[in-house]
Amino acid sequence: MRGTGRGTGRQAILDAARHEFGERGYAAASIRDIARRAGVSLSAMYHYYTGKQELLHALVNGSGQAYFDSCHKELESAGDDPGERLAALVRATVRYRAEYRLESNLTLAEWRSMAEEQLEEFRRRQFDGTRMFKEVVEDGVDRGVFRTPHPTDARRGVIAMCNAVAQWYREGGEESVDDLAERYVELALVLVEYRPTTRRTRG
Numbered sequence: 001m002r003g004t005g006r007g008t009g010r011q012a013i014l015d016a017a018r019h020e021f022g023e024r025g026y027a028a029a030s031i032r033d034i035a036r037r038a039g040v041s042l043s044a045m046y047h048y049y050t051g052k053q054e055l056l057h058a059l060v061n062g063s064g065q066a067y068f069d070s071c072h073k074e075l076e077s078a079g080d081d082p083g084e085r086l087a088a089l090v091r092a093t094v095r096y097r098a099e100y101r102l103e104s105n106l107t108l109a110e111w112r113s114m115a116e117e118q119l120e121e122f123r124r125r126q127f128d129g130t131r132m133f134k135e136v137v138e139d140g141v142d143r144g145v146f147r148t149p150h151p152t153d154a155r156r157g158v159i160a161m162c163n164a165v166a167q168w169y170r171e172g173g174e175e176s177v178d179d180l181a182e183r184y185v186e187l188a189l190v191l192v193e194y195r196p197t198t199r200r201t202r203g
Helices: 009-024 031-038 042-048 052-076 082-099 101-113 116-142 151-163 177-191
Strands: none
Touching (some): 009 031, 009 052, 031 052, 052 116, 082 101, 082 151, 082 177, 116 151
C-alpha cells in the first residue's frame, strides 16, 4: 500500500486532500485544512491547485492512470489465452480497488462535483475500462473457451464484483490483497464458464 507520510509540494497537497476527503467527506473538507495538513501556505496551495474540484480531479485522474498502467502490465505477461487475460484484468482491478479505495469511492459519490470536461474524461476512462473486459470476454466466447450463454451479463458481473472491493475491503485484515485477487479470479472464471484447452495454473 502507498505510504501516508508527508511529501513535498504538489504530492504533499494531494496526500493531504486524500485524507481530508476521506475523513470529512468532499463537501465538508476545506482548502484551509488541506493546506494546513500538507504543511503549506494557502498561497502555495493555490499555486498548484485552484480549489477542491481540481484536487478531486487530480486524485481521480492519477489513480485512473495507475489502474490502466497496472492492467497493461498484467496483460503483457498473460499470453494469448482468454482465461489468463481475464484473470490479469481481475487481478489488476481488485488490487486497484483495494489500494485506491478512497479515490474509487470518491468517484462514485462525488462525480457530480466534477467540471464538465473532467466528467467527459472520466466517462472515457469508464468506457475504456469496460472495453478491455468486453474484448477479452468476446474473444473467449469466439474461441469456445468461455461457454457462458450470457457473456454480457457475465462481464458485468465480473466488473461489478471487482469494483465492490473498494466498498468493504480494509487493509490489515486476515486476507492479503493477492489472495483476494486470486479468489476473485476463480469466481470470474466460473461466471464466464471457462473451459481451458490445457490445465490452468493458479496465478
